[in-house]
Amino acid sequence: MSKRGAIITAFLFAVMFSVFIFPAKIAKAATKGSVTATVLNVRSGPGTEYEKMTTVIMGQAYPVISSQNGWYRLQIGSVTGWVSGDYLTLVEEKPAPTVTAPSQPTPMGKVKVTADILNVRETASTSSEKIGSVKMNETYQYYEKSGEWFKIKYGSSYGWVSGTYVIVIPDEETKPETAQPAETEQPQQQEQPTQPVQTEQPEQSENEPEEEIDDSIIKTGDTVIAKIDQLTVRSTKSLSASIIGRAEKGSTYSVLESQDKWIKIQFKKSTTGWVRSVYVEKTTANPSAPADEDGAPTQNDETISAGEDVTVNTALLTVRADKEVDAKIIGNATKGSTYEVLESAPGWIKIQFGSRKGWIKSEYVASKNGGTNTSGQTGTTNLNQIDSIKIYSTAKKSSIAIPVTMKVDINSNISTFKPDIVHSMDQNGRIVVTVNNSRYAGSSNIIDASSNLVSSILALNEGQSSVKITVNPNTTLKYNIADVQTKVTKDSQYMYLKTYVVINVEDANSQSTNSMPGVELNSQGKARGDYIIALDAGHGGSTPGAVNGQYKEKDLVLDIILRANNILKAQGFDIYLTRDADKYVSLADRAEGPNILKADIFVSVHLNSFTSKTTNGTETLYNSQAVKPGATLAQYIQNQLISELGRTNRGIVSRPDLAVLNSTNMPAALAEILFISNPEELELIKDDNTKQKAAQAIANAINQYFGFSY
Structure with missing residues (x-):
């Protein structure tokens, strides 16, 4: 055989072999596949048994090369890979029309996404075609506002997002290091809570956890709770079965059957469905009341008057400070919660939300009419x-x-x-x-x-x-x-x-240290392990405290507190730290933790600062007006710090205006170790030996206060 003939034969054999291994049909009706799962695995072959190559995310679209047994081969950049067709929407590729480039609009501001996944649409309507999606905490410039919708720059074009799931932010809040309010970390209700689009978030695709669930753990008659948001409920126990709904995270359901890593649940009043057992867990809670088949009713705010009670009928409802979709979020109301109406406006209702007042969208509540006392307690109103x-x-x-x-x-x-x-x-x-x-x-x-x-x-x-x-x-x-x-x-x-x-x-199995041999007891017959010591490193996170050059008070005092913690724990004390890392802790939380734990003493560590660089020395603060004044504790700390560090003794000073000294229920003291503004003392406090001495001084003072040797 000639060399040319051998090459042709080898080529034909390779083509036949690839067809035998992956007998694929070319997709004709569609040229692109748009991903509908939050995260979807891309594999080397058409099945879950093939190696995972990479992942793609919701809203991305890729050219379809071929398909086989419900799997599609996509061109993803310079490589090709296979994805499950259950989580792909096939779309015809339309040729881009030739248009004159419009003038660049001027941005009006920036918005931040507050939902896990938020649809981007062609126009300001939920009935408009979806062109992609954006993710939580992403920020975008917006160029136009229409009602509750914002027009954003999306890739090389523009699209509209619902204002219910974004907040308008100043430019400085877009920096990655900026801490966001805790409530923005929780996804809000979707665009159409009464009619969820069943294919928009099939998060449990073939990308499910590797953990194996023993079906025998969950039995008929048990109650299970959904562990993830938007858990897919299917008509039968198969990933290819039709989707009949979504279960909210935290929802509970009666188990009707359990087999093959699937759980059959009573999903609605007359509807049963199957969920994967890996996404639920057994609970002692009662099952949630099954919803009606047509979902929760939409309430017209014009029928709701001040003084009436309303009940939330969506899983999580945002409560805002004002009746605007970009108003500050003050919390979330959960499904079934009942509130008194204080005021109503088109599309909005003002409610009494705990000790605060806030606004919610009226379409997500149902009126109970009458505003009756449901608490069961005389003199109380509402729950x-x-x-x-x-x-x-x-x-x-x-x-x-x-x-x-x-x-x-x-x-x-x-x-x-x-x-x-x-x-x-x-x-x-x-x-x-x-x-x-x-x-x-x-x-x-x-x-x-x-x-x-x-x-x-x-x-x-x-x-x-x-x-x-x-x-x-x-x-x-x-x-x-x-x-x-x-x-x-x-x-x-x-x-x-x-x-x-x-x-x-x-x-329950812990033993008192009092009876252990060799354990030191004080005059009250207590051991060190009988005392809870609250240690507080000042500032943290976005609040650096006093700063001198590259050195920040928050970092230096945390180092001292962690050293004191190590010493005291080794001695046997039980320690509570208000923070053990560089994070923000509010003044209220610094006091609340020790108060709830009923700590025996509270010690806060700071560095002093003054406009004059010559000011120096050590002082310790306390509150002379407290129910349990910390003067004795403060004096012990001051004495030990002066003994260890040898700096100017500025004495102890009463400061009843300081939150950590007037909000704590136990004797409390705040040590100002040295002046970070003083060049000489900055050099000292930068040194590990000085920080160790300060930590030892605090530990010595605490032992002295409780009557232990040191």
């Missing part, structure tokens, strides 16, 4: 509100704070009002607390505990007037319930009484 749940932890103790806000008549005796709670521990060691006459309006139903004692906390509204809170343990726990009244605010008609219901948990 009590739980806006958030927080957990504060040391190595030995976690305290879960549930702030319950009660709205009571202005002339009520507030001492008679306490949250109505029922609590128990179930057979699996979970702590279950039910708060009656209340609704949960937090931004998340699942709270990550980040504690060695507690793994997570689940908060769900039950029925129309109860909140069920489940504490999932990391170990065998013992617990007690306490309530702490912290704040009363008033307006012309009502008082708003915020009471913290606190779940205190400890390891």
Whole structure:
């Protein structure tokens, strides 16, 4: 055979071999595939058994080369790969018309996306064709506003996004390091909550977690909770089955059947569906009431008057400071929550949201008419509100704070009002607390505990007037319930009484250190482990404190606090840190954690600063007007710092105006170690040896205060 003949034969064999391995048909009707999954795997062959090459995201479109058994081969840049057709929309490629380039419009401002995935459309309407999508926290210039829609620059063209899911921001807020309010981290309701587009977010494609779920864990009759947003519900137990709806994160459902890593649930009143078991988990909560087949009704705001009660009928409803889609977000109302109407305007309703007032879109609520007292408590109006749940932890103790806000008549005796709670521990060691006459309006139903004692906390509204809170343990726990009244605010008609219901948990198998051999006891018969020490590093995150050149107060004092923490923990004290990294902590939160934990003392560390570079020395502050003054603690700290550092003794000074000294319920002191504005003292505090001496001085003072040797 000639050399030329051998080459031709080899080429024909290669073509036949590729057709035998991947017998593909060329797509004719469509030339591009648009991705409809949030993130979709691209594989080397037409099936999940082939190696993953890369991923593509929702809204991206690529030329289709061929298809096989429901899989499509796409041209992605310089490479080709296969994706599942379940998560691809085939579209005909239209030739771009020749047009004269328009003059560049002038941007009016910038918007930031607040939903996970937000559609970009050709015109300002949900019925307009979708041309792509944008993601949470992305920022775009906008060039026009039409009603509640914004026209943004999208790639090389322009598109419209719904103003419900963006906020208008000043230019400086677009910097990556700028911290955003916590409520913007939670996706808001989609553009059409009563008729969700079923193919817009099929997040559980063939990209599902590798974790295997034992079907025997979930049985018929159990209740499961959706672990992710927009969980796909299908007609049968197959990824190729038709989609009949989406389950919201935190929604609970009765289990009708469980097999082959699929769970059959009662999805609506007369509809059942299948979900993947990897995206749900068993719960002790009662199932959510199944929705009607046609979804929640749309309420005309003209039929709602001040004084009536309205109930939220969408999963998560944004509460804003004013009746504008770009107004500041003050929180989120959850489905089933009931509120009193204070005022109505076209498309908007003003409600009493806990102790604050805010505006919500009227299309997402239903009127109950009448505004009756549903709390079950004489003198209260409407249901009590739980806006958030927080957990504060040391190595030995976690305290879960549930702030319950009660709205009571202005002339009520507030001492008679306490949250109505029922609590128990179930057979699996979970702590279950039910708060009656209340609704949960937090931004998340699942709270990550980040504690060695507690793994997570689940908060769900039950029925129309109860909140069920489940504490999932990391170990065998013992617990007690306490309530702490912290704040009363008033307006012309009502008082708003915020009471913290606190779940205190400890390891049930822990032993007291008092009886251990060799453990030092003080004159009160206590060991170091019996005391909780709250340590506070001043400033942090976006608040640097005093600055001298490249050196910031927040960094230097955090180093000192972490050193003091290491010393005190090694000695046996139980430590709570208000921050252990460079992050922002509000003044209120710096006091709230120690108060909830019932810490024994509070010590804050700062650096001083003054306009004169010659000013120097060490001083310690306290509050002489506090119920438990910290003068003795402050004097011990001052003495030890002077002994260790040898700088000018500026004494102890009462500063009742400082938040961390007037908001804490225990003896508190604030140490101003040295002056960062003084060149000599800046050089000292930069040195690790000086910072270690300062940390040791604080540890010595704490031991002295509690009567231990040091």
